[in-house]
Amino acid sequence: MRKGITAAEAAALIPDGASLMIGGFVGVGSPERIIDALVARGARGLTVIANDTARPGIGIGKLVEAGCVARAIVSHIGTNPVTQQKMLAGEMAVELVPQGTLAERIRAGGAGLGGVLTPTGLGTLAAEGKPVIEVDGRPFLLERPLRAGFALLHAQEADHEFNLTYRLTATNFNPVMAMAADCVIAEAVEIVPVGVIPPDAVRTPGILVHHLLERAH
Amino acid sequence: MRKGITAAEAAALIPDGASLMIGGFVGVGSPERIIDALVARGARGLTVIANDTARPGIGIGKLVEAGCVARAIVSHIGTNPVTQQKMLAGEMAVELVPQGTLAERIRAGGAGLGGVLTPTGLGTLAAEGKPVIEVDGRPFLLERPLRAGFALLHAQEADHEFNLTYRLTATNFNPVMAMAADCVIAEAVEIVPVGVIPPDAVRTPGILVHHLLERAH
Amino acid sequence: MDTREMIARRVALELRDRSLVNLGIGLPTLVARFVPPGLRVAFQSENGIIGFGARPPEGMEDPNLTDAGGGFITADPGAASFDSAMSFALIRGGHLDMTVLGGLQVDEAGRLANWLVPGKLVPGMGGAMDLVTGARRVVVAMQHAARGESKIVRRLTLPPTSARRIDLVVTDLAVIEPRPEGLLLRERAPGVTVEAVLAATEATLIVPGEVPEMPLARPDRPLA
């Protein structure tokens, strides 16, 4: 049985300038309590690796608006005009990665693979500066693995050994990010006793999770 | 709602000389009914891609004993002395692949990736003849994707849209193989109505499965 | 019928039974409303679900069940959900039978540009590059022209989404099939002449002897 921490304690673990992977897809499946605590402590200079920057007022959008984010590595910013304004104003750097490549680069970072060989992006701006490797006569882009100092996850259920489940489309990037960071912090909708989640339903084994937010009061 | 087929019908779909991925780990999680039907129809010249060749009388071991297998691409044959004898007698070719590399090569085959960059096997016999790619100054072996004509799977539950679940350590290679073959044939311990398996419990979406064995009589 | 509906109805005729289809945001989403009766099509949303249905009634939305644009959806019986790595393994691995996407330009080589207008706001490619590269069939659904300028061009002036040649373009004026030898004019919209299509098109089109009118429903199942 492991003890949870508060959202403020989680935010205090994350120094200014840290790199964070944050689960979520247009805000669905993002760890809102940890994000709120990061905004509350006035975090600065963060690098955020995520699918997108959500919308103003939602998920990662709150970090962007509060000026916490110096750099975003994402597949799109189309849903967040604040990110676009900050990028054009030079207040925030944005690196765009095709969504499938982003998922696979994070997976490679967590799985100890040296990179990703993908056909996606060949012949486009996404290929600029990247090696092309031929395998059996077909060209593939070599994309580098991604890791981060922290992964901030949104789970559906957690048990007191920090095993996690995810729900429907709130799953998205959370499981791959759980493998690819030095420190993994999760918040869950529900915390259940150990043994309640069947072994086959666990999507992230608790041994991968360093901290779990205690129940919200 | 889709209709199942018999084991004999499944075996009739698979021509002599076909390449098959077969789920299972020392026989646990192998599709025994399809295997029995292949033995019964006297299949010949098969290439089997699997973790291992199980034990005599069990799973893939039955195919080996019956002389159905011309070539095996596996991580070990240590549990099956019949495979070892056939290999030494020149009746069967055996290609050994590190287990994690085998899983990842199959995953790459199913995920449209050009190959796998792994540190496993560097400086060993497993590296012979394979390119070494440097990424950020670290060397990785480039291993090629694996695909097969057929994947033969063992599932726990299937519904009538052929969505599949797996159970405990009978899961093993089944889910990755479901992605990496031209024709996917599954047998399940239980067949349940559509809608009974929650979306989050489905491990292989039914759209990937071409045929399901009807209930055993 | 507005032109958006017309385009969606024509694209829907490209759907095949028991296929897995991804619809892009905007016009392509409309295609789901016109699935020919009797066809069982599984729709994938790249944020992680196969087998989703229309927006639920008010008050029955689930915050954990949305499409790639963040809009609420429902799950049909037999739906399956999964993470982003699996979702794009399906897309990149050739398991997606068809994707329908919007477009900014298609050129004579059949290349699509649909993610970036240099000098303007940069939304990002999202899943578009993977979809165009990985889907077995790529259908582009778009207006033939924007602000008076043809979107079917000789050569892309906007950055391509993929080097891959797409399979079909359906516009408010025509159905065009990119082939190795060039853009083939397959059909014209109801009431639109071949000459009108050519006049509205910057690219050179290959015009066969007969160019039939675009069907908007299957002959055996007339338009409702």
Added chain:
Amino acid sequence: MDTREMIARRVALELRDRSLVNLGIGLPTLVARFVPPGLRVAFQSENGIIGFGARPPEGMEDPNLTDAGGGFITADPGAASFDSAMSFALIRGGHLDMTVLGGLQVDEAGRLANWLVPGKLVPGMGGAMDLVTGARRVVVAMQHAARGESKIVRRLTLPPTSARRIDLVVTDLAVIEPRPEGLLLRERAPGVTVEAVLAATEATLIVPGEVPEMPLARPDRPLA
């Protein structure tokens, strides 16, 4: 106490609280019996489970729940199961804190050979190459010699399992730590002299001023 139990007891002292550990087939499996009390160690089996327990009573075996050798196991509360791709992502990705494996030879560079004897039957590497390459700490548990020949050799004569230098060797005679400068003799088995270890070892060992006797239990928790 036989030498296998002695080796397993000594290896068990290398276990750390809240760590993820993979035990190879054979001698290494015994280590699970000697987990120091109070330590919570999660054992992984590479066929797809974390948190498994001992063989169940007769009649309670589950055909879907076995270890990597095919032997029946149980699931502890909080266990998690997964597929082979995930299992080796854990191993290769540095999530496995320690693996304990058997060995055929360890050489002065700290390289391990444990999967192939040329000219004999070829069992295959199974998961060994991934485990040795990927685990944060690799501990080899083996007899010091086989048929009179030292298994701690100057240079491997058998094919290596990985180019990686392993972290510790525990034998019936000694505990040896491969370091960049060579093999350091850390401990000797109870009642065995340094001279006896050196005489039984083909490789050159670095011998510090004092070589203590191998502990078989933690000082605060004496051997039961």
